[in-house]
Amino acid sequence: MGKKELKKYAATKIDILGRSKLVKRIHDMWAANDEVTVDGLLMWSQQNIKFEHGRTIFFHLLGGLGFVFKKKDHNTIVEERPDIVKRRKEFLKKKEELDTEGVLYAYFDETWAHEGMSSRRGWQHANSTMYKRARLVDVDSPMAGPRKGKEKGRRAIVLALLTEKGIVDGSERFNISGGPIQNQKEDYHHEMNAAYFEKYMEETIPLLVSMAAEEGRRVVIVCDNAPYHSRTIKKAPVSNTSRADVEQFLRDHNLAFQREMTRLQLLELSKDFVECNGGAESFKVYYFDTWAEGHGIEVLRLPQYHCFLSPIEFVWSQMKQHLRSKGSVDDSLQTVRQRGLNFLKGFTEEAASKLFRKTEKLECEIREMLWEKQHTVEDSSSPLLYELSDDGIWRPISYVEDDDEDDDDEPLTSDSDLSSFEIDDAGA
Numbered sequence: 365m366g367k368k369e370l371k372k373y374a375a376t377k378i379d380i381l382g383r384s385k386l387v388k389r390i391h392d393m394w395a396a397n398d399e400v401t402v403d404g405l406l407m408w409s410q411q412n413i414k415f416e417h418g419r420t421i422f423f424h425l426l427g428g429l430g431f432v433f434k435k436k437d438h439n440t441i442v443e444e445r446p447d448i449v450k451r452r453k454e455f456l457k458k459k460e461e462l463d464t465e466g467v468l469y470a471y472f473d474e475t476w477a478h479e480g481m482s483s484r485r486g487w488q489h490a491n492s493t494m495y496k497r498a499r500l501v502d503v504d505s506p507m508a509g510p511r512k513g514k515e516k517g518r519r520a521i522v523l524a525l526l527t528e529k530g531i532v533d534g535s536e537r538f539n540i541s542g543g544p545i546q547n548q549k550e551d552y553h554h555e556m557n558a559a560y561f562e563k564y565m566e567e568t569i570p571l572l573v574s575m576a577a578e579e580g581r582r583v584v585i586v587c588d589n590a591p592y593h594s595r596t597i598k599k600a601p602v603s604n605t606s607r608a609d610v611e612q613f614l615r616d617h618n619l620a621f622q623r624e625m626t627r628l629q630l631l632e633l634s635k636d637f638v639e640c641n642g643g644a645e646s647f648k649v650y651y652f653d654t655w656a657e658g659h660g661i662e663v664l665r666l667p668q669y670h671c672f673l674s675p676i677e678f679v680w681s682q683m684k685q686h687l688r689s690k691g692s693v694d695d696s697l698q699t700v701r702q703r704g705l706n707f708l709k710g711f712t713e714e715a716a717s718k719l720f721r722k723t724e725k726l727e728c729e730i731r732e733m734l735w736e737k738q739h740t741v742e743d744s745s746s747p748l749l750y751e752l753s754d755d756g757i758w759r760p761i762s763y764v765e766d767d768d769e770d771d772d773d774e775p776l777t778s779d780s781d782l783s784s785f786e787i788d789d790a791g792a
Contacts, residue, residue: 375428382413451667475680479517479697526676598649675719
């Protein structure tokens with residue numbers, strides 16, 4: 365029995381409602397910042413969902429429910445901020461509507477590259493310290509090991525637009541920074557600004573307009589919420605907004621006010637109106653969105669901290685891996701630049717399609733988790749129904765009023781079916 369089949373069989377050891385309760389228990393422990401362990405969950409399952417099997421089966425059962433033991437990679441506190449949760453739901457809803465329409469997505473982003481980008485790993489003497497390596501040096505072979513690749517140097521800002529067809533031809537930019545190396549900060553974003561971004565879009569939007577005409581499809585640009593992407597021309601009043609501007613906002617939205625009201629009272633009136641109508645974000649009008657709309661292009665912004673929903677983020681990862689694998693510590697920035705441009709120009713439609721499918725799958729998984737969270741209840745008369753996917757993961761598909769959902773589950777004959785498998789769950 366392979367690992368995938370093993371997980372499937374193990375997951376049948378509890379019923380549908382038990383699976384739902386176990387998943388909810390894990391989510392609750394995350395929310396409470398409690399450490400999730402196999403032994404702790406096993407004890408809880410034995411007491412609360414009448415799990416009657418051993419640790420080995422339970423370990424594989426967790427895999428059948430789609431859980432893995434790996435390095436923690438989510439900032440849950442940030443991701444679960446109410447405003448971010450709200451924006452995530454809005455993004456997924458809008459994205460689903462646009463998917464149905466069949467629009468042509470163009471994902472935009474920027475990243476960096478620097479001179480001397482080369483492999484971070486290489487064959488070396490096993491002796492770990494510099495002193496021990498130095499003892500291995502002889503006159504004929506004075507190198508104690510390979511030179512370490514650079515982590516900093518003259519830098520370039522890389523920009524591009526990605527569609528399902530690949531990198532948009534003519535959208536690639538590899539602009540070399542003019543600032544001295546010693547003044548470069550680790551975060552390259554301070555070198556970008558709204559004027560630079562808007563100039564780039566003025567040059568590349570015509571390319572998208574041409575593609576839209578050829579495809580007979582509407583174009584939607586997807587970008588993140590970086591400040592230089594989000595220059596506002598209108599927004600809701602804030603604490604330092606002048607009285608005249610607050611009054612104009614109230615007039616624009618047909619809100620009555622009295623002349624003798626103080627500025628703070630006017631602000632409070634506007635604040636109540638904003639909170640009752642979607643929050644401050646709903647009242648922002650972005651310069652870029654308005655300008656793009658004039659060219660028949662819609663702008664969709666990713667929620668904060670959700671860059672993993674943008675396929676072009678994975679392009680950057682592949683590009684940097686390519687630059688490091690092909691590069692040398694002595695490479696000039698011009699050499700790195702040309703190598704990077706060649707990579708982007710050669711990024712194939714097949715490679716782009718794979719990345720689009722990857723992020724679409726992530727979107728679907730998030731929607732399913734949101735659906736599950738909304739519908740999971742403790743009422744055993746209305747259990748959550750799952751289907752088992754080809755990759756051995758249980759996914760919620762609907763809610764049913766039926767006590768016989770498990771009829772098709774293939775049972776394990778005994779715990780001995782799993783006895784031949786060795787488990788490496790140290791630390792889990």
